[in-house]
Amino acid sequence: MAEELSIFMKEYKEVLESELSAVIERLDAPETLKKSMNYSLQAGGKRIRPVLLFAALASLGKDPKLGLEAAAALEMIHTYSLIHDDLPSMDDDDLRRGQPTNHKVFGEAAAILAGDALLTYAFQVIVQSPHYSSEQKVTLVEWLAQAAGPEGMVGGQMSDMEGEGKELTLEELEYIHKNKTGRLLTYGVMAGALLAGANEEQLAHFKNYAFHVGIAFQIQDDILDVEGSEEKIGKRIGSDTAKEKSTYPALLTMEGAKEALNKHADAALTALQYTKADPALLSALVELIVTRDR
Structure with missing residues (x-):
């Protein structure tokens, strides 16, 4: 199944990136702004969030391309958040996906505006889609x-900033990551299921699957911040420790964090069984998330 997922991801990353280029190209906006937006949009990455959306559609027997505008909008929101997270007033990062961060290339003002533009344009892309009904939009x-x-996400980011230098409880940490990281991952799954025509019961199980995927994703991020390599993950290692952030390894020990990672992965797979969908791609994505960059 890993090979099938790899083929699926490669195909739909290319489809998505072509769409992202097209939606930026058709903008009637200053060229510097468009270049700054496109620079971060095309910086690579696994595109996990939109891939979850495409996979949810495929799991219910629908053409994944039906989710193209929703996936583009999702990736635009995610990219805006990365541009702003990297700013000197936030995480002050020089690298993102192995490349200089947006503000290092275009300056802080242009980076802020590129993020603002991606955030607002994302909703326009959905509303102008010719493929979705008014109710779906x-x-x-x-x-x-x-x-x-x-x-x-923004609320989670604020809680994360306020938690620096403090020893958070596991419940407080889960709240941060459920929102800061998990909500956009959940949106990808839920948007795909909605466009595929899932009923309310199915949507509830897809949401449960996505919740556990989101927490697992963040636990693995925390593990990689300790054990990963800058070359593989494309950003500085140890930044959480430097900022005195609470993390799953810090609260649970590294062994405990890995146990929690596996527990959430298992819970995601269990929830997936109740969706009545073909589990192949979505279960393979769980495996990818918990083992990425090892």
Whole structure:
């Protein structure tokens, strides 16, 4: 199944990246802004969030390309968050996916505006899609705003910043990562399931699957911040320790963090069984997330 997932990811990464280039190219906007937006959009990465969306559609027998505009919007939101996270006033990072961060290339002001543009344009891309019904557009926009905003990613980021230098409880740490990292991953799964016509019961199980995938994703991130290599993950190692952030290895020990990683991976696979979907791609994605960059 790993080979099938690899082929699927390669195909739909290429489809997505072509779409991302097209949506930027058709903008009537200053060229420097478009270049800054496109620089970070095309910086690579596994595209896990949109791939989850495409895989959810495929798992219910639908053409993954049906999710193209929703996937592009999702990746635009994710990319804006990375641009802003890397700024000197936030995480102050010089590298992202092995390349200089946006503000190192275009300057801080242009990087901020590129992030702002990606955030707002994402919703326009969904609303202007010729492939979604009005009802689907409203739901997709509502879910994406919740996932990205103060009740989701931005709220998680604020809690993460406020938690620096403090010893958080496991519950507090899970809240941060459920929102900062997990909500956009969940959106990918849920958007794909929605566009595939999943019913309410199926959506609930897809959501449970995505919750555990999101926590597993962050636990592995924390592990890689200790055990990973800069060459493989494309950013500085040990930045969480330097910022005195609470992490799963710090709270649970490295052995405990790896046990928690496996527990959430198993819970995701269990939830997937109840979706009545073909589990092949989505279960392979769980394996990819928990073993990535080893």
